[in-house]
Amino acid sequence: MSAAGTARLPMFAGVAAGFKSVARYLRGVLGADAYENYLEHYRRLGHQHAPMTEREFWRDHTDRQDANPQGRCC
Amino acid sequence: MAGMSGGDGGARGTGAQLTEEPDLPDTAVDEEVLEAEDRKWTPAKIGIWAGIALLGGISWVMLAIVRGETVNAIWFVFASVCTYLIAYRFYSKYIQKHLLRPNDRRATPAEYKADGKDYVRTDRNVLFGHHFAAIAGAGPLVGPIIAAQMGYLPGTIWIIIGVVLAGAVQDYLVMFFSMRRGGRSLGQMAREELGIIGGTAALVATLLIMVIIVAILALVVVNALGESPWGVFSVGMTIPIALFMGVYLRYLRPGKVMEVSIIGFVLLMAAIIGGGIVAETEWGAAFFHLDKVTIAWGLIVYGFIAAILPVWLLLAPRDYLSTFMKIGVIVMLALAIIVVRPEITVPAFSEFASRDNGPVFPGALFPFLFVTIACGALSGFHALIASGTTPKLVEKERQTRYIGYGGMLMESFVAIMALVAAISIDRGLYFAMNAPAALTGGTVETAAAWVNSLGLSGVNISPDLLSQTAANVGEESIVSRTGGAPTLAVGLAHIMQQFIGGTALMAFWYHFAIMFEALFILTAVDAGTRVARFMLQDSIGNFVPKFKEHGWRPGAWLCTAIMVGAWGAVLLMGVTDPLGGINTLFPLFGIANQLLAAIALSVCLAIVAKRGTFKYLWIVALPLAFAAVVTITASYQKIFSSTPAVGYFANNAAFSKALADGKTEFGSAKSVAAMEAVVRNTAIQGWLSVIFVVLSIIVIATALIATVKAFQDVRAGRTPHDHEDPEVPSRVFAPAGIVPTPAEKALLAEWEKLPLELRVEKAGHH
Structure with missing residues (x-):
């Protein structure tokens, strides 16, 4: 066995x-995986200020969709 | 945006040789090496491609020539997949090599504008799935079903050949050109390439087309849910489920997208099962039994609220659900068709293929088959998706062939599967479900009698079959359930019950299918309203600048109300139309979608000409000419045909005359009010056709002028102005297709050896 x-x-x-x-x-x-991508991008660039937290990032993510809508197909 | 804003001189300007980075391996495999790989025909490779060609050829022979009493569904799968493979391997590579000439040493917007949010280099296989989920919706599931009235062969040929030469070409080109322009939208490209007149016409046409498309998609949902307590309950439940998911993602566990999608999916299944239980109860049947007009009003109110609610609350979570369902459903459908392999008894060409008075949609095969099937063969709407999100995510230029051309082939395959599902059901049943109530009479007895009176070969349907099928799928009636969605649902239930669960599960599969179609459509309605609202705000903003501020609530609400009012009016017109709604409006949907394709291809034609690639202009000109001829002929017939069933104005005149003669009923309109409705509807539909076709002709004409001008410029030795972003050298490498080639693998290995901090680009100069 x-x-x-x-x-x-x-x-x-x-x-x-x-x-x-x-x-x-x-x-x-x-x-x-959008937040992980964002963090990776941030790590590469290395700004002075701290990266957004996960919560802040997702808020910003949907708020940007509000301001910039994308169509879905029929 | 961060990357370029520093304003470095660097390797800018067109024509400038892209300098190699000395510390990095090559960022692209040499063109000659790739071509040598392509040209190296090993015996195994020859064997595989010969096998694919042979299998594809045999399948086409089985479908088109042998076609005995029945034909097995598996031949549809083989014929389409083999054709796609050959087109992808040979034709799309031909376009790549001669027309687009991608340069992998050049950075894509995802690299030079990288911001970690909108511009993110995305793995090509992930992006393929992402792009596919964005382009595929309810369209390819509806058009082929309605077109099945003509038999299976015309639709099959158009879906497969159309995608290879037109649909996939359009998607690929638009994506590539948008990528070269930093992910600019189709509207912006039209403005740049065609000038103010062509650009404005393209914008207005796009706006109107979106209204029509949203309205008709909404009509499909209304038709599927009318008088269906089960459907109303389970689809209605998607709203609280999405709201819950939205709150969960915003406040409880931000970012746990996969987790919330699985929870949402489980709740969705519970809503489908619960719908069956609720519809069985007396109160449930009474409360959720809604007529179509009520549902249409509900949808209009919903559409307005959904479009002004923040994205996180409703749109984003439902988007996750919709993507989840989309992938699941398509994999499931493909598996079921391959495992069950249903026998098809529908003839290759039906009795209606040579007539122009079919009950499901009026008009002759040419041009109306080619507008009825838009999505899956050539869909202009894709141009709006292929310019926008996806080009901002592409990692390397060469990948656009796989994502753009390949993604559209995949959608075409979905359309083929939908066609197979629809034609696997009894033909009599098909006509009883898809003909308007004005013809079927609405009851099982009258519908059966009407279908049998059509004189279709091999069709003899009993009222019992109609009531039995309705009982099996848990509906009160399936007579005149027009719009395609219910037919697909019955077809899918029919195939799936042979795969899993038997007759007992048919009702579940039926409502599962209705649910996912409604989910796709509600997302499209909501997102479409938002996009249209922004377009309207920008247009009004040219005169009243305040409207350009998207955060300005009164402007946003007013423009949302205008857009919802516009599609809502068309929806109500379709729902209350005495002639059957979907039958008269669906051609308008197809024409609108194909005209958008003609606009997109016109923009591509002008760009190709300005690049000086005249020898290969035909690659764009061919689908453009076809789309233009089909849509302009269809519009012409809709406007000028003297056959009332086909021509909107002929119908208008016939009903006006009947009213003037004092008749109280005429044709399928049984009252004066109904006759007046027909007069009103046909006038609106007719004038819409006129506006569409005029706008499109303006766009095509401006594109032709731009093309001729580019030709003259090149002959006179001038370089036409192109609007591409400046060249920036790339600092990354990724393979182009699904699987890396040997040369790509070797280069990848070199990159693997590099220390991690060197392997990724240092974007910008911060």
Whole structure:
């Protein structure tokens, strides 16, 4: 049993990794990773003032959508 | 914006050689290396492409020539996918090489304007999904179904060939040119390239077209929800669910988008199941049983409130839900069709293919089939999406082929699947569902008698089948459920119940389909109203500057009210139309959408000419000419045809004459009020057609003038002024397609070796 279990382990690890990459992809498509992208951009640039917190960022995110609406297709 | 605002001299100006960064690996694979890769035909590669070509060829033969008693749905999948693959590999590369000539050593707006918010370099595969979710909506799920009246072959050919030569070309070109211009919108590009007259005509046309498109999408929802307590309940529940998600994301757990989307999805499923339970109860059936006029008014009030509420409360959360559902539904539909492989009994060309009096939409195959199927083959609306968000996110220029051309191929595939779902149901059922109540009489007996009287080969429907199907999908009646959505829902339920759950789950699948279509459409209605409101505010702002301030509440509310009033009026006109609403208005939707495509392609034509690529101008001219001929012919017939079913003014004259003669009923209008409604509606529809076509002809004409002028300039040795952003050297590398090529892999490996702090660009000079 244990031998079979260890034999299966890499497969499970593979499935888990596959699942994770699907989840990461979906997050990207949904735009759920916008804050991480912002932080990464911020880190690269290195302004003097602190970056927006997650809460501030998402407020700003939707408020900018208010000011700059994008169409959805039919 | 941050990157460029410093105002460095650097490598600016067109024609300037982009200097290599000495500390970095190459930012692009050499053109010659890429071409050598393309030209290297190994036996395996030859085998694969020969196999694809052979399979595609066989599938087309099965669909178009063999077509025995039945044809299996799997041939639709093979014919379309093989054609897409060949077009993507050969035609889009041809366009890339000769017409667009992307330069990966040049930074994209996402790099040189990087701000971490609007301009963000996005992984190409993620952006593909993102772009696809933004372009695909209810359109490709509705048009092919309505067009199925002519049989499956005309629609299939147009969807597949149309996307390859027209739709995907338009999306690709607009995206590329917008990217070269910092993500400018179609309207701004039209203004720059076509001058003040063409630009203004394009703007007004776009605004009017948006009104029509929103109104007709709303009409599809109203038709699907009328007299359907289950549908009204479950779709209505999406509003509180979205509000909850909005509050959750704003106050409880900001940024947890995936989490809230999953919660929202579970609630959505609960709303569908709950709808079935509520509709069973006496109070539920009474309370949620609404007629179409009430639903239309509800939608108008909703549209106004939704468009003035802050984005975070309703639009953003529903957008997440809609994207989530979109991907899920499409994967599910594809799997179901491949697993179930339904047999199709619909003929390739139906009896109505050669006539102009079909019950589902009037008019002859040419041009009306080509306007009925807009989304999925050629959709002008995409030009508004492809210029705007996506170009600001593209990482490398060469990726636009995959995202722009490839993304549209994907939408076309959705349209093919919708067509398959619609034609997998009984043909008699199809006509009973899609003909207006004026023809079917509204009851199962009259509908069955009417369908059988059409004399369609192999069609003999019993009233029992109609009532049984309605019972299976949990509706009171499915007779004259026009608008395409209910037919798709029945088709999807029919296929899915063979896949999962059997007849017992048909009602669930039906309402699941209605739910996602309504979700897509409500998002489009809400976002469309907002965009139109901004456009109107900007236009009025040219005369009354105060209106340009988007934060000014009275202006925003007034303009929102005007836009909602405009589409609301068209919606009510469609709902109360004695002739059947969707049947008379849907052609207008298609014409509007295709005219927008003609406008977008006109702008592309002018740009291509100014780039001096005359030899390959035909790549743009071909779809432009086709779209122009189709839409202008369709408009001409809608305006001048003497057949009342086709021509708006002929119908208007017929009903006016009947009224003048003192008749109290005429055709399908059973009262004087109904006759007056027809006179009013046909006049409005007719004049709208006139305005659309005139505006579009102005845009096309200005584009042709710009093209000729560019030609003369080039011959006289002058360089036409182009409006591209200045060239900025790129400091990043990413592959162009789904999978990196060997040369791209080798270059990627070089970048991997670089220390992390060097691997990303130091944007701007802060």
